[in-house]
Amino acid sequence: MGLTYRDAGVDIDVEDKTIAAVVGQLSQKGGLEGHFTGLIEFGDHFLSMCTDGVGSKVEIASALHKWDTVGIDCMAMNVNDLICIGAKPLAFVDYLAVDKHDADFAKQIGTGLNKGAELGQVTIVGGETATLPGIVKGFDLAGACVGVVRKDRLVTGQKIAPGDVLVGLASSGIHSNGYSLVRKILEKAGVSYADEFPEGGTWGEVLLTPTRIYVKPILELLEIFDIHGMAHITGGGLWNIPRMKKDVGYVIETPLPVPQVFSELQKLGGVEDYEMFQTFNMGMGFILAVPEGSAESIVSFLNERGEGPR
Numbered sequence: 001m002g003l004t005y006r007d008a009g010v011d012i013d014v015e016d017k018t019i020a021a022v023v024g025q026l027s028q029k030g031g032l033e034g035h036f037t038g039l040i041e042f043g044d045h046f047l048s049m050c051t052d053g054v055g056s057k058v059e060i061a062s063a064l065h066k067w068d069t070v071g072i073d074c075m076a077m078n079v080n081d082l083i084c085i086g087a088k089p090l091a092f093v094d095y096l097a098v099d100k101h102d103a104d105f106a107k108q109i110g111t112g113l114n115k116g117a118e119l120g121q122v123t124i125v126g127g128e129t130a131t132l133p134g135i136v137k138g139f140d141l142a143g144a145c146v147g148v149v150r151k152d153r154l155v156t157g158q159k160i161a162p163g164d165v166l167v168g169l170a171s172s173g174i175h176s177n178g179y180s181l182v183r184k185i186l187e188k189a190g191v192s193y194a195d196e197f198p199e200g201g202t203w204g205e206v207l208l209t210p211t212r213i214y215v216k217p218i219l220e221l222l223e224i225f226d227i228h229g230m231a232h233i234t235g236g237g238l239w240n241i242p243r244m245k246k247d248v249g250y251v252i253e254t255p256l257p258v259p260q261v262f263s264e265l266q267k268l269g270g271v272e273d274y275e276m277f278q279t280f281n282m283g284m285g286f287i288l289a290v291p292e293g294s295a296e297s298i299v300s301f302l303n304e305r306g307e308g309p310r
Contacts, residue, residue: 002270003188005181005279035157035243036084036232037147045148048087052077052234053142056179060207062138063193067105069210070141071112072119073176076211078145079120080232080286083218084244086155087147089120094127094143097136109141112210119213153222157229157244157289164228165295166241168256169307171285172212177235178279182207185269199260206261214286217307221288225298229289233281244289256283 037050054073061067071094079089094113098105117124122145174182186192186203193204214232221227229244241250262283266276276282290298 002266002272002275003181003185004271004275005178007181007184034246036081037087039085039154042148045150046085046087046154048082048085048147048149049144050078050081051142051144052081053140054176056183057176057208058139058141059183060179060193060204064204064208066204066208067108068111069208071109071114072116072210072213073112074141074143075113075116075120075122075145076213077176077234078143079116079122079147079213079215080211081234082145082147083215084155084230084232085149086153086222086227086230087149088219089122089145089147089215091125092117092120092122092143092145093125094141095130096127096139096141097130097132098139099131099133099136101131105139116210116213120215121219122215155222155227155230159226159228160245160248160289161228162248163292164289165292166250166252167288167290167295167298167302168284169214169217169286169288169302170212170256171233171259171281171283173209173259173261174207175211175234175281175285177237177281179207181269181271181279182265185265185271189268191268197261198264212285214307217302217305218286220305221298221301224301225290225294227288227290231287231289233285233287237276237278237280237282238284239278241287258283 037048040047040049052074054070054077057073058070061070074094075092078092082089096109113124127143191203193202193207195203197203197206199206218230231240231244233240238252262276262280265271288298
């Protein structure tokens with residue numbers, strides 16, 4: 001048996017039970033439970049809200065003293081969830097917890113957040129910084145995002161039906177999930193972040209490639225095509241797809257090409273295929289469920305803008 005996410009300290013099954021335990025105690029829950037974002041009634045619209053963070057990718061940023069991209073990751077993990085129901089991102093707030101303060105570090109964090117806001121078409125309206133030397137070692141970066149969607153434009157996944165086609169949008173790499181396993185693999189294989197990556201550059205540079213933000217192409221698509229469901233492929237890998245609609249089966253006959261970073265990690269750690277696809281996006285960062293008759297047009301639309309399956 002090769003390395004698993006559980007070996008790296010993250011047990012997806014236990015995490016699911018923890019989530020269920022928390023949610024089970026909530027007496028007031030918004031709509032679309034189990035989806036990628038929540039809903040709040042707001043006249044003829046729904047407000048939508050979600051929250052997420054960068055995760056242990058920040059460990060690599062700190063090891064390399066390169067923090068100018070993790071803000072993009074933080075933004076991406078939020079706005080990419082938000083658009084899964086057709087919502088347009090409006091406002092974002094960040095939460096930065098540190099063990100000590102450093103001006104250059106803070107400037108780099110701000111640079112990434114600003115770039116992420118530009119790509120995500122969202123305004124950063126505030127945030128909070130906490131100094132927690134007894135709790136935090138290094139830093140943690142998270143955020144929350146609010147968006148809006150007209151009630152008649154809401155994409156819930158309920159329109160997904162047999163015969164629909166899944167269209168995958170390429171990821172930029174690992175994005176911001178599974179880094180506990182990534183770091184465990186490299187540690188056991190004796191690979192450092194300064195070591196050369198086979199395709200060029202260093203391992204550190206490849207691992208810090210920021211998460212792709214899908215806001216622009218998805219909002220453009222929604223103005224033209226009927227999209228039945230959308231999924232952001234984050235923690236849990238392809239298990240995110242059934243979150244669109246649970247009572248149907250999904251078949252991926254032609255997955256997108258797997259970027260070399262995944263192949264190298266799998267080889268170094270002896271990780272089984274199943275473990276790879278339930279931990280990482282494996283080259284597909286976002287997936288659409290669309291009517292069969294419009295699938296080719298959607299792929300052409302995305303490819304013409306350099307945003308499509310590659």
